[in-house]
Amino acid sequence: MIGPVMIGPSSSHTAGACRIGLVGQQLLGAPVSKATIGLHASFAKTGRGHGTHLALVAGLLGYAPDDARLPRAFEEAQAAGLSYTFEDIDLGDVHPNSALLRLEGGGQQVSVLASSTGGGVIEVSKVDGFKVSFSGSSPTLLTRYADAQGIIARVATLIAADHINIATLTCAREKRGGDAMLCIELDNALSGAALNFLSVWSEMKWVRVVQPIMDTGTIIDTGTINASFE
Amino acid sequence: MSSGITLDSIMQAPSPASAWVLATDSAESGLDSEVVLIAMRRRIAEMRDSIRRGLASSAPSITGMVGWNAQGLWDAPDVLNAPLLKRVQAYAMAVNEENARMGRIVAAPTAGSAGTIPGALLGVADHLGLDDEQLVMPMVLAAGVGKAISRQMFISGAAGGCQAEIGSSAAMAAAAVTELLGGSSRACAHAAAMALMNTIGLVCDPVGGYVEVPCVSRNAFFAVHAVSSAQLALSHLESFIPPDEVITAMAQVGRMMPLELRETAEGGLAQTPTGLAVTARMEGAGVNG
Numbered sequence: 264m265i266g267p268v269m270i271g272p273s274s275s276h277t278a279g280a281c282r283i284g285l286v287g288q289q290l291l292g293a294p295v296s297k298a299t300i301g302l303h304a305s306f307a308k309t310g311r312g313h314g315t316h317l318a319l320v321a322g323l324l325g326y327a328p329d330d331a332r333l334p335r336a337f338e339e340a341q342a343a344g345l346s347y348t349f350e351d352i353d354l355g356d357v358h359p360n361s362a363l364l365r366l367e368g369g370g371q372q373v374s375v376l377a378s379s380t381g382g383g384v385i386e387v388s389k390v391d392g393f394k395v396s397f398s399g400s401s402p403t404l405l406t407r408y409a410d411a412q413g414i415i416a417r418v419a420t421l422i423a424a425d426h427i428n429i430a431t432l433t434c435a436r437e438k439r440g441g442d443a444m445l446c447i448e449l450d451n452a453l454s455g456a457a458l459n460f461l462s463v464w465s466e467m468k469w470v471r472v473v474q475p476i477m478d479t480g481t482i483i484d485t486g487t488i489n490a491s492f493e
Numbered sequence: 494m495s496s497g498i499t500l501d502s503i504m505q506a507p508s509p510a511s512a513w514v515l516a517t518d519s520a521e522s523g524l525d526s527e528v529v530l531i532a533m534r535r536r537i538a539e540m541r542d543s544i545r546r547g548l549a550s551s552a553p554s555i556t557g558m559v560g561w562n563a564q565g566l567w568d569a570p571d572v573l574n575a576p577l578l579k580r581v582q583a584y585a586m587a588v589n590e591e592n593a594r595m596g597r598i599v600a601a602p603t604a605g606s607a608g609t610i611p612g613a614l615l616g617v618a619d620h621l622g623l624d625d626e627q628l629v630m631p632m633v634l635a636a637g638v639g640k641a642i643s644r645q646m647f648i649s650g651a652a653g654g655c656q657a658e659i660g661s662s663a664a665m666a667a668a669a670v671t672e673l674l675g676g677s678s679r680a681c682a683h684a685a686a687m688a689l690m691n692t693i694g695l696v697c698d699p700v701g702g703y704v705e706v707p708c709v710s711r712n713a714f715f716a717v718h719a720v721s722s723a724q725l726a727l728s729h730l731e732s733f734i735p736p737d738e739v740i741t742a743m744a745q746v747g748r749m750m751p752l753e754l755r756e757t758a759e760g761g762l763a764q765t766p767t768g769l770a771v772t773a774r775m776e777g778a779g780v781n782g
Contacts, residue, residue, distance in 0.1 A: 264602045264639030264665070265610070265632055266532070268539045271592030272555065272704040274604040275649065305651075309702040309758075312555055312775065314595055334595045359651070381649035382603055450523075481522040482498075482514065482636035483532050 265483050267383050269328040275360050276306070276313035279379025281333065282476050283362055284322015286377060286387055286399050289473045293369025295323045295345050301352030301363035306379075319362060320347055327476075328383065357388070383477065393444035394435040399476040401430055402452040406461070407469040410436045410443040414466060418445060425457045442468065497521065498640045500736035504682035509672055511630040514637030533632050536599050537625050540588070540611040543598045547587025554593035556701065556775055559709045563587035566713075577620045578717060584619075585612025585716035589709040602639045602648050602661050605704045609662035610635055612716030613723075614669045623673070631669035638665045638685045641737070646744035650697030650756035653747030659715045660692035660743060666719035671726045684726035686736035688719055693743050696754035698761025701772040707762060 269278040288295055298320070306315055314334065321336035324343055332339050340347060354361055358378035365374045376389035387397050390405060397403045404422075408414055415434060422429060428450040436443035453472060462470045498517055506513035519526040548567050553560040563586035571579050585608035592598045592607055601610045614635070618628055642648065642661050650658050664685035671684040692715070700706040732739060753760035762768050 264636040264643070265536050266599055266601070268536065268597065268599050269604065271595050271598055271604050271607075274600040275651075277595075277604065278600065312701065312703050314555075329597055331597065381647055381652065383600060481524055481529060482518045482633065482640050483529060483536065 267328055267477065269383065270314070270318075270330070270333040273313045274383045275379045275381050276310060276315045277318045278328035278383035279360065279381075279385050280306070280310075280315045280318035280362070281322040281326065281328040282383065282385045282399060283364070283375075283377040283379060284319045285325065285327070285476045286322075286385070286473055287364040287366055287373070287375045288323050288325055290373045290375055290390060290405070290471055291366045291368055291371050292471055293371050294343070295366050296368040297366070298323055298345065298347040299365040300347060300349050301354070301365075302349060303352055303354040303357060303361040303363070304359035306360050306362055307351040316349055319364075320345070323347070323364075323366070358386070390444060390446070393437075394433065395444060395446035396431065396433045397446055397448050397473070399473060401475055402449045403473040404445075404447045404449060404453060405471045405473065406445050406467055407442055408445070408464075408466040409468065410439065410441055411466055414443070415445060417464075418447070418461065421457050421461060422447070422449065422453065425454050427451045427453060498637050499644065500638070500641045500682045500685060500740065503634075503637060503641065503668075504679050504736060506678045508677045509630060509634075510668070510678035510681045511634035511637070511672055513678070515630070515633050518637065518640075529633065530629055533629050533636075534625075537615075537628055537632060539597070539599045540601075540615060541625070543591045543596065544584045544587045544611055544615065546596055547591040548583065550590070550594070552594055554590065554703075554705050555595065556703050556705060556771065558700065558703070558705045558771065559593050560590055562709055563590050577616065577720070580620055581612045581616035581716045581720055582713035584616045585609055585712040586709050588612070589704075589712045593703070593705045593709060601635075602643075602665070603658050605650065605708050606658040606662035606712065606715075608709075608712030609659060609716045609719060610666045610669065612712060613666035613719040614673065616716065617670050617673065617720060627673065628669075631673045634672050634681060635665035635669040638668045642689075642740055645737075645740045646747055652755070653744065654695060654750045654755050655697040655711070656692045656695040656743055657747055658697070659695065659711055660689050663688040663692060663715040663719045663722070666716065667722035667726070670720055670723035674723065674727055676723070676727050680726040680729070682736045683731045684722045686732035686734070686739045687725055687730070688722040689743055690732055690734060690739045691718065691722075693746050696750065696761055697756040698754055698763045699756070699758060700763050700768040701775055702756070702758040702763070
């Protein structure tokens with residue numbers, strides 16, 4: 264409510280856009296070298312005047328919404344070896360402030376669909392085409408794995424053994440026996456040991472933890488961290 | 494959205510209301526209240542910095558529609574002999590002009606309404622010679638009032654018109670100024686309610702969709718609006734409609750508001766011949782999409 268501290272002019276079109284980039288960068292898990300950014304509806308229509316394009320690129324560089332380099336993000340991207348293209352895109356019946364990021368870098372690639380819903384708050388709704396639901400307000404574990412019996416129970420047991428509470432959980436799969444994506448918002452960060460343990464399970468194809476980029480659980484927005492994943 | 498803080502609960506809390514808000518929020522979030530206070534002190538310092546930069550600059554905004562208003566007022570003679578009024582208006586516009594030129598500001602609760610709370614609260618404090626430490630708890634109360642409003646409605650111009658943004662910031666500021674000047678919890682809740690009820694119906698019709706016109710001057714007006722509300726509440730005037738019912742009414746009006754008047758630039762000031770000419774010029778310059 265008193266925050267975030269941010270570079271203007273719009274909490275939804277600037278700060279929220281930056282946070283979408285920050286989440287995308289963490290989901291890639293490596294410095295972004297190529298980004299194709301699809302802008303939907305209001306992001307496409309009024310984005311330029313609100314610094315939406317700059318803010319998205321700033322987020323991909325790991326800058327928080329209050330980073331003084333945000334207005335120079337295009338120049339900084341060039342120096343950092345990040346190439347980006349923007350396109351207008353119709354994502355159908357999603358929030359008007361939405362973006363589809365397709366990111367590459369460090370031998371990884373990921374696609375992220377997210378919306379900026381107001382006051383700098385964001386909602387991530389798809390990762391690599393799988394339906395997910397998280398806001399980046401608490402540590403979030405995402406895993407893609409070969410669909411099999413008992414995976415959710417095993418992951419939940421591991422989290423419980425770490426004495427961590429699950430806030431929300433979504434799971435979606437391509438088809439029976441295909442890949443599945445599990446997305447779990449946690450009250451506290453998972454230990455490195457638990458994460459390492461999980462990562463070597465034979466079913467696991469991809470594991471990421473998105474560190475909090477905001478905190479909407481309190482009367483203030485406790486601000487952003489520089490969410491570099493490396 | 495799930496917060497247990499309402500304007501009625503603030504009204505019934507022991508005075509000062511901010512202490513109750515802080516304790517309630519800490520219990521809900523699990524965050525140490527000291528963490529909240531440290532963050533709030535930083536926010537106040539950031540607000541002050543944005544005021545300083547805004548008053549020192551006359552550089553144009555992204556579109557060139559604003560950028561010199563805060564400094565223009567600040568440097569002008571005080572013909573009304575009303576230094577508080579001038580200070581509150583200038584501070585508010587300083588923050589929003591910084592916002593409009595991609596400067597660093599504190600969203601409170603949004604970027605478009607970021608000048609209201611600094612204008613009213615820091616303006617009054619500077620006028621009376623109070624130091625920033627005295628603003629920390631009133632700022633906590635402001636945040637609690639914002640939380641109470643957000644229980645019932647989305648705080649964005651797209652969802653509820655300008656009333657949702659500037660009405661919220663004015664209500665938050667009104668409660669904060671009231672507490673700063675020794676008002677009871679009851680007075681603070683009524684200050685917020687009176688600020689809200691006199692903002693109901695305000696549409697969001699920014700020229701070209703930019704956060705500039707009327708947003709910059711609107712923050713000057715509603716910072717004053719917040720101070721007016723505090724003045725009434727401190728004199729024990731009250732909102733006839735109970736505070737939470739006022740929020741409900743505002744939320745209802747927001748839902749009834751046509752889409753053209755909710756941050757789409759398809760009505761009102763945005764559709765005036767001058768507004769349309771600015772939009773066409775910016776599109777021609779490639780600034781807008």
